[in-house]
Every structure is written in C-alpha cells, then in structure tokens.
Amino acid sequence: MAGSLQPLNSDCVTLTRFVLSEQKRAPHATGELTQLFGTVGQKNVQGEEVKKLDILANELFINMLSSSYTVALLISEENETVVEVETEKRGKYIVAFDPLDGSSNIDCLVSIGSIFAIMKKEDNSIPSLKDALKPGNTVVAAGYALYGSATMMVISLGTGVHGFMLDPSIGEFILTDRNLRVPPRGKIYSINEGYTHIWDDAIKEYIQKKKDPKQGKPYNARYVGSMVADVHRTFKYGGIFIYPATKESPNGKLRLLYECIPMAYLMTQAGGLASNGKISILDVQPEELHQRSPIFLGSKEDVEEVLEIIKKHSNKK
Numbered sequence: 001m002a003g004s005l006q007p008l009n010s011d012c013v014t015l016t017r018f019v020l021s022e023q024k025r026a027p028h029a030t031g032e033l034t035q036l037f038g039t040v041g042q043k044n045v046q047g048e049e050v051k052k053l054d055i056l057a058n059e060l061f062i063n064m065l066s067s068s069y070t071v072a073l074l075i076s077e078e079n080e081t082v083v084e085v086e087t088e089k090r091g092k093y094i095v096a097f098d099p100l101d102g103s104s105n106i107d108c109l110v111s112i113g114s115i116f117a118i119m120k121k122e123d124n125s126i127p128s129l130k131d132a133l134k135p136g137n138t139v140v141a142a143g144y145a146l147y148g149s150a151t152m153m154v155i156s157l158g159t160g161v162h163g164f165m166l167d168p169s170i171g172e173f174i175l176t177d178r179n180l181r182v183p184p185r186g187k188i189y190s191i192n193e194g195y196t197h198i199w200d201d202a203i204k205e206y207i208q209k210k211k212d213p214k215q216g217k218p219y220n221a222r223y224v225g226s227m228v229a230d231v232h233r234t235f236k237y238g239g240i241f242i243y244p245a246t247k248e249s250p251n252g253k254l255r256l257l258y259e260c261i262p263m264a265y266l267m268t269q270a271g272g273l274a275s276n277g278k279i280s281i282l283d284v285q286p287e288e289l290h291q292r293s294p295i296f297l298g299s300k301e302d303v304e305e306v307l308e309i310i311k312k313h314s315n316k317k
C-alpha cells in the first residue's frame with residue numbers, strides 16, 4: 001500500500017536496534033549516545049516558508065539535536081560561531097556537522113549528503129569554543145547520510161563502519177553493509193582536474209602517473225563534486241579522493257571539523273588512510289572553527305603512494 005508503513009521483520013537489524021546492541025557492549029554506557037542517534041531517523045514537519053535546502057537542513061539538525069537532551073554544543077558549517085544548547089536541554093556531547101554537503105549539486109539532482117562527528121565534553125563547565133576545537137582522535141562516533149539513488153546512513157561508533165539503507169516502506173534504516181572495509185588498493189582517482197593549473201608539482205606528478213599506461217593500467221577518473229558521494233564510492237570501490245592545497249587555496253577547500261575529520265575517522269575505521277599530506281587528519285589540532293584542510297583519503301596503498309610523491313617533492317625544496 002503506497003504511503004503506509006509495513007510491519008518490521010524481527011530479523012532486520014535496524015539502525016536503532018544496532019545502536020542499542022552497541023550500547024550493551026559498552027559496560028559504562030549511559031544510553032545518551034543511543035538517544036542521540038535516535039534523533040537521526042525521526043521525521044519533522046517543516047514550516048510553511050520555502051527556504052534554501054542547506055539552511056533548512058541546518059535548522060533541522062539544530063532543532064533535533066538540541067531537543068535530544070544529549071548535546072552541549074553544536075558546530076555547523078552554516079553557523080559562524082558555536083551553537084550552545086540551553087542549560088535545561090544540555091547533554092554531554094559535542095556534534096560538528098555539515099548539514100548539507102554538495103550544495104552545488106542540488107539543482108541538478110546529483111547526490112548530496114550530510115556529515116557529522118560526535119565528541120564528548122570533558123567537564124560540566126559552560127560550553128565554549130575551546131570545547132569545539134578537538135582533534136579527530138577524540139571523536140567517539142561519526143557518520144554521513146547520502147541522499148542518492150537510495151538514502152543511506154554510514155556510521156561508526158568506534159567498532160568498524162556500518163551502512164544502513166533506508167527502507168521507505170517501513171520507514172527504517174536497515175543494516176545492509178556490516179563492517180564496511182575499504183579495499184587496500186583501488187582503480188579510481190577522484191579530484192577536480194579543473195584546478196590542474198594551480199596544483200603543486202607533486203599532485204601533477206601523481207595524477208599523471210595514474211593516467212599513464214606505461215606506469216600500469218590507468219585509473220578511472222570519477223568526481224561528483226559532493227564529498228559524501230565521492231567518499232562513499234571510495235568506501236565501496238576503493239581508490240583515492242583528493243582535495244589538495246592549491247596555489248590559490250593553500251589550505252585546500254574542505255573544512256576540517258565537519259568534513260575532513262568525520263570522513264577521516266570513518267576511513268580509518270574501515271582500514272583506509274586519511275592524511276593532510278603531512279600527518280593523519282585525525283592528529284591535526286584545530287585552531288579555528290571553520291578551518292580548512294587539504295585531504296588525501298581512501299585505500300591505504302593509494303594514499304601511501306601519493307604521500308611518497310609529496311615527500312619526494314618536499315625533500316627537493
């Protein structure tokens with residue numbers, strides 16, 4: 001029956017059941033993180049006004065996270081400063097998020113997504129900017145939603161990466177990709193080649209190598225322009241996603257706290273690598289809320305190969 005929800009099969013591992021089972025595995029769990037994930041699958045009624053989708057997505061994130069009673073502080077791409085949750089609703093988590101990733105793809109119906117990372121606030125003090133500037137190695141969970149040919153949630157609570165597909169007939173996210181592992185090497189490179197003229201020599205050399213039949217079977221080029229979609233393909237098929245520093249943007253374009261760190265956490269959990277070209281993205285100490293970072297992320301051997309070339313070029317300088 002179109003539009004009505006079907007009863008849930010008891011064998012199905014839904015996102016809610018999965019998070020609850022993870023909670024049971026953690027002896028000191030209080031249930032707050034489970035409650036926080038519970039807000040993810042809920043529906044919400046929109047206001048009447050038509051708004052830009054990224055602003056609407058941002059309001060949804062802020063409203064639902066604040067009313068989950070689990071969060072102290074929110075960091076959003078769409079808010080210049082941190083969003084403090086009011087005292088009565090305050091919990092112990094900090095959530096950094098990109099409410100709508102791939103906004104340039106909205107109007108042409110190409111896949112877009114949302115990205116988030118969850119950190120814990122260490123004390124009961126009033127939340128401040130200092131609490132927001134946490135490195136990736138303090139993340140307790142992260143994930144993304146991909147709104148593509150189907151809707152998928154990919155999450156990690158520190159025990160591998162798991163994918164859940166939305167089944168619209170029952171209104172639930174069903175576990176479809178348990179323990180997602182990125183292949184050790186892929187056959188795809190993903191970078192915006194329109195910027196070749198402003199790349200460093202190391203990036204030029206690496207991409208040239210991946211296209212040169214004399215250096216092995218050439219890689220395929222794929223670039224959606226929505227980080228979530230490009231990274232999701234990398235998880236599934238392997239290969240490398242690069243958004244490098246360029247002569248015009250010495251820190252790259254992507255944002256450390258709510259784009260690079262969550263994806264680096266997931267990629268590392270899936271057996272891949274994520275580097276800023278020098279060190280692991282997870283070891284970068286953020287200094288500003290909307291700080292940018294170059295990123296090299298994907299299959300271990302592919303990332304190692306580009307890092308070798310970068311090292312060779314920096315030794316020459």
Ligand SMILES: O=P(O)(O)OC[C@H]1O[C@](O)(COP(=O)(O)O)[C@@H](O)[C@@H]1O
Pocket residue numbers: 077098100101102103104192225226227228243253
């Ligand atoms: O158009 P460019 O320069 O290749 O940038 C593409 C990148 O920019 C982004 O769209 C930025 O995300 P937002 O839509 O959240 O601003 C990434 O998703 C994507 O990887």
Ligand SMILES: [Mg+2]
Pocket residue numbers: 098100101102227259
């Ligand atoms: Mg984005």
Ligand SMILES: [Mg+2]
Pocket residue numbers: 054077098099100101102103
């Ligand atoms: Mg965005």
